[in-house]
Amino acid sequence: MCATxxxxxxxxxxxxxxxGEVPAAAHDHHDHDHGGGRHTHAPQPAAGxxxxxxxxxxxxxxxxxxxxxxxxxxxRGIIAVNLMSxxxxxxxxxxxxxxxxxxxxxxxxxxxxxxxxTFDADRIKAAGAPVLQINTGAxxxxxxxxxxxxxxxxAPASGVILIENVGNLVxxxxxxxxxxxxxxxxSVTEGADKPLKYPHIFASATxxxxxxxxxxxxxxxxxxxxxxxxxxxxxxxxxxxxxAIRGDGLDAWRDWLIQRSRSISGRPVGxxxxxxx
Amino acid sequence: xHELAIAESVLETITxxxxxxxxxxxxxxxxxxxxxxxxxxxxxxxxxxxxxxLEGAGLNIDEPPGRARCASCTEEFLLHDRxxxxxxxxxxxxxxxxxxxxxxxxxxxx
Numbered sequence: 606m607c608a609t610x611x612x613x614x615x616x617x618x619x620x621x622x623x624x625g626e627v628p629a630a631a632h633d634h635h636d637h638d639h640g641g642g643r644h645t646h647a648p649q650p651a652a653g654x655x656x657x658x659x660x661x662x663x664x665x666x667x668x669x670x671x672x673x674x675x676x677x678x679x680x681r682g683i684i685a686v687n688l689m690s691x692x693x694x695x696x697x698x699x700x701x702x703x704x705x706x707x708x709x710x711x712x713x714x715x716x717x718x719x720x721x722x723t724f725d726a727d728r729i730k731a732a733g734a735p736v737l738q739i740n741t742g743a744x745x746x747x748x749x750x751x752x753x754x755x756x757x758x759x760a761p762a763s764g765v766i767l768i769e770n771v772g773n774l775v776x777x778x779x780x781x782x783x784x785x786x787x788x789x790x791x792s793v794t795e796g797a798d799k800p801l802k803y804p805h806i807f808a809s810a811t812x813x814x815x816x817x818x819x820x821x822x823x824x825x826x827x828x829x830x831x832x833x834x835x836x837x838x839x840x841x842x843x844x845x846x847x848x849a850i851r852g853d854g855l856d857a858w859r860d861w862l863i864q865r866s867r868s869i870s871g872r873p874v875g876x877x878x879x880x881x882x
Numbered sequence: 883x884h885e886l887a888i889a890e891s892v893l894e895t896i897t898x899x900x901x902x903x904x905x906x907x908x909x910x911x912x913x914x915x916x917x918x919x920x921x922x923x924x925x926x927x928x929x930x931x932x933x934x935x936l937e938g939a940g941l942n943i944d945e946p947p948g949r950a951r952c953a954s955c956t957e958e959f960l961l962h963d964r965x966x967x968x969x970x971x972x973x974x975x976x977x978x979x980x981x982x983x984x985x986x987x988x989x990x991x992x
Contacts (some may be wrong), residue, residue, distance in 0.1 A: 804964030
């Protein structure tokens with residue numbers, strides 16, 4: 606098959622370009638024999654069929670639902686954060702600490718996405734936040750429809766919604782949930798090469814929390830290389846080193862959330878960043 | 883693995899427009915930077931289409947290449963992956979194309 610336009614060199618396959626923006630004359634890139642011009646690139650539906658031009662984005666339905674979620678959240682001045690990471694990066698520990706840090710000053714609720722079990726939701730509940738567990742079964746990511754259900758079930762009136770996506774550095778990047786921003790949690794035990802190996806998810810993050818920095822003395826993780834590679838795939842992303850276990854950087858993370866919330870809702874969330882920060 | 887969800891989304895979007903009419907061919911545009919494995923998508927599409935009006939439909943996938951423009955030197959160049967680095971050394975690179983994930987058209991029985 607011709608790699609440029611996809612037309613079949615064996616003459617058996619037809620390619621029908623329906624966008625009307627690529628005239629046949631533009632196909633001067635071919636270096637294979639077109640068989641005396643017996644095939645054409647013009648639309649030629651097979652006998653008994655007709656062509657319907659759809660021109661729709663594949664994820665249009667998800668994206669439309671995500672926009673509805675976004676509107677629902679904005680109307681209430683709620684900031685929703687889509688937290689993405691590999692399994693075992695420390696997301697749930699970080700969320701437990703975040704829930705306790707925001708304390709009673711802020712309404713915070715959590716949506717937990719996992720394939721199975723309510724382990725994570727149980728931990729968040731114990732930390733004191735309303736939580737909804739979504740088990741995706743075979744699914745590898747959360748989608749906008751799941752978040753719509755979660756929003757209507759939890760029905761928060763204000764504050765922050767922290768959405769813990771399914772642990773996976775690939776699939777969650779594709780699905781808009783209606784969130785305000787994406788935060789990627791990456792632990793130093795995973796290796797500094799991940800930004801270049803999983804560029805899509807790094808490219809979509811507003812903030813990257815580099816977790817487990819208490820383990821830096823024990824692992825071979827080049828922080829400078831990691832930050833440089835993040836810049837290569839996402840020049841706008843900010844990297845914040847934290848240790849969810851030991852507490853390093855968590856005040857800065859809380860302040861970031863508060864600032865983000867203010868810039869979105871115009872309403873303060875939690876205590877002033879200047880206090881106790 | 884998200885290719886199954888994408889295949890299902892393709893099916894839903896098409897059947898919302900074509901109803902019960904038999905679909906014999908589907909044409910998609912999946913940019914090289916879209917983060918979708920077309921092999922996996924073909925496999926998942928066949929599975930998802932079984933038992934529907936799209937069962938056995940051909941899947942014709944255009945894969946437009948990634949293109950980018952450097953904000954520093956204004957050079958436009960092909961982008962083979964998500965590594966946003968211009969030959970001039972700048973990473974201030976804007977992706978112009980390659981993110982496409984669209985259903986272009988379908989062939990349906992009359």
